[in-house]
Amino acid sequence: MVGDELLEKETRMNFSELGLDPLVLKAVEAAGYSDPTPVQAQAVPAALTGADLLVSAQTGSGKTAAFMLPSLCRLVEPAAAKGYGPRILVLTPTRELALQVEKAAGIYGRELRKLRTACLVGGAPYGPQLKQLSQPVDVVVATPGRLMDHMERGKIDFDRLEVLVLDEADRMLDMGFVDDIKAIVAKTPATRQTMMFSATLDGVVGRLARELTRDAQRIEVTRSEDPEAKIEQKLHFFDDPSHKMRLLDALVRDASLNQAIVFTATKAGAEDLSEELRDRGFLAEALHGDMPQHKRNRTLDRVRSGRTQFLVATDVAARGIDVAGISHVINYDAPRQAEDYVHRIGRTGRAGRSGVAVTLVSFRDHQLVRNIERYTGHTLAVTTIPGLEPTARPSRPRPEGGKSWGDKPGYKGKRPGGSGDWKAKSGGWKEGSRGKPWADKPGYKAGGDKPHPAAAAGLQPAHKPQANDKPRRAERFW
Numbered sequence: 200m201v202g203d204e205l206l207e208k209e210t211r212m213n214f215s216e217l218g219l220d221p222l223v224l225k226a227v228e229a230a231g232y233s234d235p236t237p238v239q240a241q242a243v244p245a246a247l248t249g250a251d252l253l254v255s256a257q258t259g260s261g262k263t264a265a266f267m268l269p270s271l272c273r274l275v276e277p278a279a280a281k282g283y284g285p286r287i288l289v290l291t292p293t294r295e296l297a298l299q300v301e302k303a304a305g306i307y308g309r310e311l312r313k314l315r316t317a318c319l320v321g322g323a324p325y326g327p328q329l330k331q332l333s334q335p336v337d338v339v340v341a342t343p344g345r346l347m348d349h350m351e352r353g354k355i356d357f358d359r360l361e362v363l364v365l366d367e368a369d370r371m372l373d374m375g376f377v378d379d380i381k382a383i384v385a386k387t388p389a390t391r392q393t394m395m396f397s398a399t400l401d402g403v404v405g406r407l408a409r410e411l412t413r414d415a416q417r418i419e420v421t422r423s424e425d426p427e428a429k430i431e432q433k434l435h436f437f438d439d440p441s442h443k444m445r446l447l448d449a450l451v452r453d454a455s456l457n458q459a460i461v462f463t464a465t466k467a468g469a470e471d472l473s474e475e476l477r478d479r480g481f482l483a484e485a486l487h488g489d490m491p492q493h494k495r496n497r498t499l500d501r502v503r504s505g506r507t508q509f510l511v512a513t514d515v516a517a518r519g520i521d522v523a524g525i526s527h528v529i530n531y532d533a534p535r536q537a538e539d540y541v542h543r544i545g546r547t548g549r550a551g552r553s554g555v556a557v558t559l560v561s562f563r564d565h566q567l568v569r570n571i572e573r574y575t576g577h578t579l580a581v582t583t584i585p586g587l588e589p590t591a592r593p594s595r596p597r598p599e600g601g602k603s604w605g606d607k608p609g610y611k612g613k614r615p616g617g618s619g620d621w622k623a624k625s626g627g628w629k630e631g632s633r634g635k636p637w638a639d640k641p642g643y644k645a646g647g648d649k650p651h652p653a654a655a656a657g658l659q660p661a662h663k664p665q666a667n668d669k670p671r672r673a674e675r676f677w
Contacts, residue, residue, distance in 0.1 A: 202237045206224050206267075206573075212234065212235055212497070213233060213235075213375075213622075214227050214232060214234070214235055215230070216231060216467075217239075217244055217247075217268075218243070218244055218247050219243070219247075219269070219272060220271075220272040220275050220622055222245045222271050222275060222311055223268055223271050223275075223307060223308070223310070223311075223642070223659050225310050225638040226306065226307050226308065226309045226310045226311075227307060229267065229309070229310075229614045230306050230307070230412045232264075232417040235261070235264075236260055236261035236264075236265075236419040237260070237420050238254065238256040238260045238261055238262050238265045238266045238418070238444075239261050239262075239264055239335065241420065242262075242269075242394075242418055242528050243265060243268055243269050243495060244263075244335075245416050245418065246266065246269035246270070246392070246394060247269045248271065248582065249393070250414070250415070250416050251392060251393045251394065251412040251413055251414065251415035251416065252393075252394040252395070252415060252416050252417075252418060252419070253395050253397075253400055253412065253415045253416070253417045253420075254266075254394065254395065254396045254397070254409050254417075254418045255397060255398065255399060255400045255417075255418070255419040255420065255457075256396060256398075256419075256420045257398060257541060257545070258420075259310055260420060261302055262366070262396050263299070263303045263366070264303065265396070266289070266364045266366070266394050266396060266562075267289075267300070267307055268307055269359070270287045270362045270364070270368075271287075271304070271307055271308045271311065271338075273286065273287070273361055273362065274286060274308065274311055274314065274337055275311065275524050278359045278361075278489040279359075279361075280358050280359045281358075282335070282356060282358040282359045282598040283332065283333070283335045283336065283356070284336070284355060284356040284357050284358050284360060285317070285337060285339035285355075285357070285359065285360060285361045286337050286359050286360060286361045286362070286595070287337065287338045287339070287360075287361065287362045287364070287604070288338075288339050288341070288357070288364070288387070289338070289339070289340045289341070289361050289364040289366055290311070290341060290342070290343055290346070290363075290364065290365050290366065290369050290371065290380065290383070291340065291341070291342060291366045291371075292342065292366075292370040292371040292373075292374055293323055293342065293370075293515055294321065294322060294323075294342060294369075294492055294495065294515075295495070295499070295515070295520050296366065297318050297319075297320050297340045297341060297342055297353075297365060298318055298320070298496075299521060300340045300366065301316050301317075301318040301338070301340040303538050304316050306342070308337075308338070314336070314337055314491055315331075315335065315336045315338075316336065316337065316338040316339070316340070317331035317332060317338070317339045317340070318339075318340050318341070319339060319340070319341035319342070319346050319349060320341065320342045320492060321342055321344055321345045321492070321494070322490070322491045322492030322495065323345075323491075323492035325348075326504075327644045328345075328349070329349075329646070332349065332354050332355055339355070339585075342586055343371065343379035343380055343383060344376070344379060344496055344602060345384065346379075346383060349380050349385070350382075350386065350578060352535065353621040356386075357380045357386055357387045357388065358388075359391065360387050360388055360391055361391060362392045363387055363391050363392070363393045363394070363500040364394045364395075364396070365380070365393075365394070365397075365411075366396050366397075366402055367394065367396065367397065367540065368395050368396065368397040368400050368407070368408075369397040369404050369543075370398075371596075372403050372404060372407065373441055373536075377403070377407065378404045381410075384411055385635070393411055393412045393413075393415070395407075395408050395411070395412065395415075397478070398538050398618070399538070400417065400419070400544075404420065407557075409532055418662065419551045427552045428554070429552070429554060430441050430544055430554045430555070430556050430635070431457060431553070431554070431555045431556070431580075432544065432556045432558075432577065432579050432580065433555065433556070433557045433558070433580050433581075433582045434557075434558050434578070434579040434580060434582065435557060435558070435559050435560070435562065435579045435582060435583070435584070436560060436561070436562060436581070436589045437489040437559055437560070437582075437589060438560060438561075438589050438590055442589070443531075444475075445533060446559060446584065446587055447461075447529065447559070448479065449584050449587060450529055450557055450584075451476065451481060451509065451529075453527070454556075455477060455526070456526055456527050456555075457508075457524055457527075458502065458505070458507075458508050458510075458513075458522070458524045458525050458526060458527075459508070459509050459525065459526065459527035459529055460509075460512055460520075460525055460527075460528050460529070460546050460547075461483075461509055461510070461512070461531050462478075462512060462514065462528070462529070462530050462531060462532060462534070462543050463476055463511060463512070463513060463515070463531055463532045463585075464513070464532035464535075465481075465513065465532075466487040466488065466513055467512075468531075468532065469485040469486065469487045469511045469512055469513055470485045470487075470533060472485075472486040472511045473509070473511040476509055476511065481508060481509055482506065482507050482508040482509065483508065483509035483511055483531065484498050484501065484502075484507050484509075484510060484511070485498075485508055485510075485511050485512070486498050486499070486513070486515065487509070487512065487513045487515055487548065488515045498510070499520065499522075502522055503522055503524075505524060507598070511531075514534070514539055514542075514543070517640070518574065519533035520546055521549060522546070522549075523549055523552065525546050525547045525549070525552055525554070526547060526552075526555065526585065527547060527554065527555045527556070527622075528543055528544050528546050528547045528554065528555070528556045528557070529556075529557045529559070529604075530543060530556070530557065530558040530559060531559055532559075533558055533559065533567055533568075535561050535567070535628075537570045537573070537574035537575070538574070539572070540558075540575070541574070541575065542570045543556075545555035554638065558571075558579065559641075576666070595633045618636050638675060642650060
């Protein structure tokens, strides 16, 4: 109860109570913000003390302001060292998130005198970036790969660096940036303040955090129930790719849909699906990592202006895209990681609006659904569209004492449920025989030919086994 009261008190705090410099506070109030989110209420005062921070917070929690506001307060005073390098460096996993963070720095630092920012991301021309770095810059927001390019060219130094922020650290590690991050950090002053923000602080992220920080203060902000309650989460099962496409066609014709992001697993899938939607008469465009930055910016501008209704994207769009008009998120290809699911659906229900998140899965994805539900703490509502109900049902039970998938409403038909059913299908196999090695099959002789398993049923195999054939398992023939 005491913890709940403290959390409630924190959420009722005003930005004026956090200890921000008056110039930064004035910019925050001019932007229309008055009450900090829980992560801001905890992280801002801690960061103002100069301590290293490890912060676990989800997407949409306001973490950009949590590290940017206290960092900008340092810029009120002149730099302690001379040079052109940044005083604040923020590393992000994607270009979109980097552009969003740089934009936030401009908003929160608008009252600071001669604030200069630079965004260093791949897919963008080097010329404008080099021009930004040719004069003193206060804030640099960068993706690790492009920043390494500038470092290797000798175009940036960190002699003046005071604050290092790793935003979405878990995602950067997933994308393979760990070596780049270590190389960048090795070039920064040991006296820097380091803040790491991540959805999780365990595993690889935790080990990296221990390497990069000193006596870091750990802040873990539980997921707020209110924002999640505004996102209606649905689950649709499909039988095959044709059924999956018919489901998508029905979903995108929903009258309540304003704009949607449709997530795919691959870049080629995003291109193909966007083309398919255009062929069906919808305003759709693709967004993925192979696109040059100017094209990605142009695509996002069309989405924000409402000229594009459907953005078909890979997970590059799951973080860093803030479009208030997105009413639906459709996971055409289910995410492989539960954390990615949270980031994907966080693209809707923003700015106090409600949203709908729909995930299409096959019956083989029951474990993935289980992981998502365990991670989010919510059960995904299994729904059907009249006339598009799945005709099969999964054979494995739902986890931890829950109902089996077959008990969910809307399922028709029946699928063989276990090895006993193989007896009827295979012409005489005994219960439990599926998957046994050749040595356990009827008719097998050690050192001799390895007969087709159907020989026991009096059937002639299409392939006559040879003496040098490798042992094979029965299920390969069915």
